[in-house]
Amino acid sequence: MKFGILVFPGTWSDRDWHHVLTRVLGHEAVYLWHGDRDLHDCDALIVPGGFAHGDYLRAGAIARFSPIMESVAQFAESGGLVLGSCNGFQILCEAGLLPGALRRNAGMAFRCEWVHLRVERTDTPFTSACEVGQVLRIPISHGEGNFYLDDAELESLEARRGVVLRYCDATGQVTAAANPNGSRNNIAGIINTRGNVMALMPHPERCCETVLGGTDGLPLCHSLTHALAASAR
Amino acid sequence: MSEATITQTHWLARIYVTLKSGVVDPQGDTILGALRQLHFDSVAGVRMGKYLEVTLTAADDAAARATVEAMCTTLLANPVIERYTFEVAPVTS
Numbered sequence: 467m468k469f470g471i472l473v474f475p476g477t478w479s480d481r482d483w484h485h486v487l488t489r490v491l492g493h494e495a496v497y498l499w500h501g502d503r504d505l506h507d508c509d510a511l512i513v514p515g516g517f518a519h520g521d522y523l524r525a526g527a528i529a530r531f532s533p534i535m536e537s538v539a540q541f542a543e544s545g546g547l548v549l550g551s552c553n554g555f556q557i558l559c560e561a562g563l564l565p566g567a568l569r570r571n572a573g574m575a576f577r578c579e580w581v582h583l584r585v586e587r588t589d590t591p592f593t594s595a596c597e598v599g600q601v602l603r604i605p606i607s608h609g610e611g612n613f614y615l616d617d618a619e620l621e622s623l624e625a626r627r628g629v630v631l632r633y634c635d636a637t638g639q640v641t642a643a644a645n646p647n648g649s650r651n652n653i654a655g656i657i658n659t660r661g662n663v664m665a666l667m668p669h670p671e672r673c674c675e676t677v678l679g680g681t682d683g684l685p686l687c688h689s690l691t692h693a694l695a696a697s698a699r
Numbered sequence: 700m701s702e703a704t705i706t707q708t709h710w711l712a713r714i715y716v717t718l719k720s721g722v723v724d725p726q727g728d729t730i731l732g733a734l735r736q737l738h739f740d741s742v743a744g745v746r747m748g749k750y751l752e753v754t755l756t757a758a759d760d761a762a763a764r765a766t767v768e769a770m771c772t773t774l775l776a777n778p779v780i781e782r783y784t785f786e787v788a789p790v791t792s
Binding site for chain 2: 559
């Protein structure tokens with residue numbers, strides 16, 4: 467099982483993902499430089515967090531035109547699994563692989579803290595190891611995670627069950643107080659219509675070992691590896 | 700080729716990218732709060748956008764506009780949350 471981890475100038479979570487995928491989970495992982503086009507026969511792609519191209523203009527706006535993104539789009543088009551986190555979410559939205567946009571956080575603060583997420587669906591390759599309604603505790607670290615779609619498109623996203631994770635409190639209640647950034651409908655993670663491209667603002671790769679304060683990133687990683695193992699059979 | 704003809708091929712585009720109405724603007728809200736704190740009591744609202752100056756060469760006004768329009772739709776504005784306006788003028792100096 468081979469993972470490709472995208473690296474743009476300014477990406478900062480690539481090594482954390484590499485550590486989790488190789489040392490914690492025992493899989494193969496390679497870095498994919500933004501200026502290249504070759505995906506090196508990877509089975510799944512990770513678009514990590516950071517500040518690709520300094521987040522200049524808009525987060526993800528310049529990264530989406532990197533040569534590697536054409537290959538990512540083709541990979542997704544052919545059904546390949548793509549998971550984005552934080553800046554990866556912003557890049558995938560800018561690239562049109564996911565709907566919506568991530569605006570500046572409500573209240574302007576850069577939020578770096580643990581949050582709770584309610585799993586809204588488990589019939590995806592990214593959440594199959596979770597339970598519906600399960601509350602995951604995963605850290606966020608972003609200044610622009612305020613998910614936005616206009617009313618009509620938001621309704622359409624909800625109607626097709628495109629929301630996978632919502633910010634909630636420790637008991638799973640989706641409240642305004644539990645929303646760290648002003649995201650519409652407390653949206654923390656979404657999936658595309660086809661069900662093979664997902665992204666979330668939180669950082670599951672930062673909580674896959676007890677020593678780091680939590681392991682709730684593991685169910686998401688395990689879901690992905692189960693899906694790849696199943697498709698390889 | 701006359702000097703006038705050469706300078707006519709250079710254009711300055713002034714591009715304004717702003718959030719669509721209805722899209723919450725945390726930066727504008729924060730600036731509004733700061734202005735009120737400074738006793739600018741008459742201020743009713745603040746929306747923050749981006750201003751870009753792009754210099755380019757083009758055969759004529761229409762060509763310059765078409766290029767800037769393409770820049771805006773491709774990269775400079777995100778149609779999910781932003782709109783844009785621009786003006787182009789020949790660079791004479």
